[in-house]
Amino acid sequence: MTFRPILERTEKRPILIAGPCSAETEEQVLQTARELASDGRIDLYRAGIWKPRTRPGEFEGVGAPGLAWLKKVKEETGLKVTTEVGNREHVFEALKAGIDVLWIGARTTVNPFTVQEIADALRGVDIPVMVKNPVNPDLKLWMGGIERLYKAGITRLAAIHRGFSFHGETSYRNVPHWQIPIDLRRNFPDIQIICDNSHICGRRDTLQEVAQKAMDLNFDGIMTEVHPTPDQAWSDAAQQITPAQYNAMIESMSFPEANSTDPIFAKHMNDLRHEIDEIDEDLLNLLGRRMKIAEKIGEYKKENNIAVLQTSRWNEILSKSVKHGAKKGLSEEFVTVVLKAIHDESINHQIRIMHGEEAVK
DSSP states (O other): OOOBOSSOOSSOSOEEEEEOSBOOOHHHHHHHHHHHHHHTOOSEEEOBSSOOOSSTTSOOOOOTHHHHHHHHHHHHHOOEEEEEOOSHHHHHHHHHTTOSEEEEOHHHHTOHHHHHHHHHHHTTOOOOEEEEOOSSSOHHHHHHHHHHHHHTTOOBEEEEEOOBOOSSOOSSSSBOOTHHHHHHHHHSTTOEEEEEHHHHHSSGGGHHHHHHHHHHTTOSEEEEEBOSSGGGOSSOGGGOBOHHHHHHHHHHOOOOOSOOOOHHHHHHHHHHHHHHHHHHHHHHHHHHHHHHHHHHHHHHHHHTTOOSOOHHHHHHHHHHHHHHHHHTTOOHHHHHHHHHHHHHHHHHHHHHHHHOGGGOO
């Protein structure tokens, strides 16, 4: 598949998308647009017209009347506009209103039937579409949504990384799982990826940190929720910022180049990458040795009719490793993820010993 850019631009800088979470009133939509347009930074003005909410009774958007407000934004400021569509009817209404770019939300991407309905409605229409990742960390489902649109003839496609639901304590509203968008790019090398830092963070004080990480990972743009009076916003107030705060955030960020043609830089990078390759090989050799020992433990447990999982031992390993990792500059999250993967593999090896090859999937 060959993807085209969602916007034709001459500047070599990230795509900047900003605007309120929800279009609340005509004045709110226009005021936000005026303030953002005056600085000349953004490429695309966003506002939710139809808002799929987690629970009934929450503000679910003004609906089709809000499209007229976005049309006024285009006429008054010259900004291109984008909004979310969740079904066939939304698509038809947005196209009639002259919306420049559509996006498909996380709750829609999770449903292949609905994505296909939207793709069918767009067949024969040359309009850019951005696809948010599904709510759960499912790379294939995200890829499938993009593929359905591509097969309908939509080639101006981009992916929006907005993070993933997580049950438990986390500093994020939606955990980023950065490896998933990285894997998406590995499968679709030329697709543009936009970071929705507002939905990843869920709070305004970490927006710049997440946006900067996306830029450091060579993402193609940032989508941020901006509101003239964020604390009074009708939806997602905690994660929105004012136009002035948005401009200050962008001003203070750095935007690294994707690559360098400097031969000295290339040599240093190749040397360091060679070191990493050697270390990775050592790590795999050590993990192989560890699994051999796990298999010996499995044999001993089988002989003595002992259960494979020993919870107290696992808790001891995890606790000790997190403390040791902290001394090496490794985060608790990283150590936990790595140790859980190793532990799961050890369990699989021991089950193979206990029950035979057919027990391992």
